[in-house]
Amino acid sequence: MANRQSFKTDVSFLEKISIGATGTKKVFDDLKRQTHAPIELERGSMSFKIWKGIKIKRVRVPDILCVKCGKRVESRAKTKLQITMSHSIASPERGWDFGLNDEDFIALVSCKKAGEDPTDWKASDLVQYIQVNYLRKVFRDKKVITERPKGVEEGFETRISWPCAVASCDGTVVEINNRIKFKRTEDNRTISLSLKKKNITIKPIVTVNGVVKQDQIIASVVPVIQDFKCLGGRGASDYQKMLKSTSLSERYAAAKALSYFPKDLQVIKSLLEKMGDSKDHIYIRLEAASSILKLGQKESIDFFKEVLRDTYLENRLEGVIILGEINSSYSAELLIRVLLDKEQHPEIRAGAAWALGELKNKEALQALVTVFDDINIDVRSESARSLFRLAEIYSKEIIGLFPKGSEDVRAGISWALSKSGNFSVKDLSSVMNDENSRKWVAWIIGSQKQEKFITQIEELKQKDKEVYFAVTVLWKILSSWVSDLDIY
Template sequence: MGFKVDSSFLRYLTMGARGTRQVIAELEGLGFEPIELERYCTSNKIWATKVKRLRLPDLICVKTGLKVEVRAKSALTIKMSDAPANPDRVWDAGAEDEDVVAFIACRNGPGGPFPADHAAYFDIGSLRRSARKSILGPAKSASEGAERDRTWPSTVPKRSGTVLSVTRDKLLVQMEEPARKQSFNVAGRNVYVAAGDRFEAGMTFLAGVPDRMADLSPHLARRYDPVKGLRSARAVDRYAAAKAVRFRPEREQAALPLLERALKSEREARVALEVAGTATALGLAAGQGRIADFLWSDDAADLSMEAILILTEIGGDFAREQLAQLAADPDFEGDERRQAAIWGLGKAGVKAYHDLLPYLNDADENVAFHAIAAFGHDTPRPIVQRLVRALSNGEPSLAPAASEALRVIGGRKVLEVLVKAIEQSGSDFAWGMATLGRLEPKLVREGLRGSPLLAQLEPMLLMAHGANWLTAEDAVVNFAFLLKQDLYAPVN
């Protein structure tokens, strides 16, 4: 069960995902067309099954070929993970000088970490040239070959302000709140700002040991050809090309013969799986057969899991068929891949909400959790009606599951279907009333204005999800955690 972990790990994943999404938005604003290269880098969904992927940058621009690694940090630093004893896991393994690292600061907010508006970009070449000035931290674990943090010294202001003047050794700035002048010693560092520049507290690099920050504009003149990439001798380039082809429709026909050939000849399993996913998305029957081989294989559970994630990503009838088949297969009972298949059938993937209904009260609690959470706001009305009917089904485990699914879906559609059912059954429709009282209070109050039902629901709305500070999501989790710390009296 991948999501039963501490909240600090989820916060870390959320910070990375939101930071990457912000970098994507910024790159798009500059004229790039970035996509995920490292699958799930924009997601905070946790799976226990670890996929042994190639060492990849997070993003690739399908127009220019620019590859970008994203590092979201609560404290802005030029820091990379390094494993000096493992050539495959050193900080710049497989990277080219023109590849870029985006460092973006994140701050805590009521809804979790939120990123700065802009990232700071450094190319790999500048980091390599200054690597001898970087500092290697202690091992993160006791295991042999454990990763360590490699940090390039830099200057980041604690308060916002404006640069007044720059000399070789000193940076003079006008700080805000309170307004006063301050100088920074930048001896031995390269300055990245000029007089008149404004900077934000904790969000801006003023100086650092890398010789320069990256200028992304020259990359916009480049043109990336994924078809050429499919012929590369480098596995990382073939992988990137296989994924990028899906987003370059004008190159699909030229890529098809190479994809068909790679389905038979590619020896790097992770590249072969990505080729199969793209071939499937482009309608090649041979691609469907190859990805099914990975999906149903007993030899490599991690690649089978990756096949599920790829089918979730590409969608379509074949993906739905395979995911539904795996979810129903008794051989996968107790296997996290079943949870992933059900997740893929929902809002994160093919949105086959009808296929989720049989799993709402599955004997495997983790499967039921995923089925409930997989419903989206776009769930069709007929499925909402079936969920409302399930509230009076009589099965003690189904009614609460259907109620929670309806709360997750939310919105006016759920409100209308519930109200109609209550009007037909009377206010003694207990699960209907309870579910109505769990919807967003503002929605219920506006939708039921003038209805006698509203007065009956008001006490429940006071404790609805998010209705007060103790029912806010973070408060519920934190308070439940506190209450579990119940062994406090000394043993006499």
């Protein structure tokens, strides 16, 4: 039972991460639609990846930054759309608005389940924005609803809600008085929503005859918009000045943003100074080092080497994750070295394997395959997942590593090829040089959809009738109605 409960907890956490990442991706795309130049400011805000062993406490910043106008956006994905946020009165760092400026925006987007897997979520096309200064004013005026979850003690997080009315369906507004009435598009039924929430008056955001969408906020205590223009005006010199700001989040944003401007000697100089500032936060120095490498300069390589040997595992892991964002032979070389270093902590090595998969660098193939013989299952598992991502591009090169591999190496290669499906029967049949390889080839092909390879299978029949028979048996079993039948 304990294991099952732990599994449920992991799935629940992955689901929450996935909802947030799905929502942030939608906001990112919506900002591009509005001609902004968005970048991911908070690392991992658009990723489903979970680091279970080593917890990274990052600089708290909004999820997205427009490098052209400097506007920052915090994405909040909701399964039931309301203007709500968690808050702590005991810890400022857990306050709903910690790390936010008045000019920042909160973006709200509704997410619905789209499949059975924890990562299967779909975001609504409707993204709604609220500027932080309006939320703060209403919060100070105590026109919010505070709900403390049952059973918690002082200091635990509460839920703050800014009263609003949300359309449950598409429709057209027909009347506004002390209520908003709109006719549902589907069946012309009239829907009525009150303009009072727990004795707090909310203001209409729509007009009579206006069209409303499902999950649209149509009345609220704060202004809600669906677009805000990118006014531009931010250049490299502005971000260079921000590197000297007293605000931690502004220095962080500046260090990251500068990599998106053309290489300039003054920009490189500013970044080098920040990277070498031992008094500043290590993560700001890492962002500066990352920007230097992204701009094609090698001066930050030694700094990354130091970070990858840091006393604190959290800093090492952050360094590894950052290197996975830099499309450079230098970053790949550093990550390969970490992956193969058995003195490194297993999760750091697993992180390096994951990062190599993000880079999709051909030079990583041999290293990823080599660690399939490693004693640590997490290192092997993460390497297999990365090999799967590389198999989409380098399947023939991966198949070429199969013949000389051990049992564990062949298992990892087979899994990656099977998941990718990016191979031909002819390529696989060329590496059937012993009994063991014949079994793995049979499994790789037999685990695919029959219709995809049915035209290629005759060639296998001519070469090896036993493998051909095994493949056809697997197809028969896996296509049967009982293949996915469970006992409960």
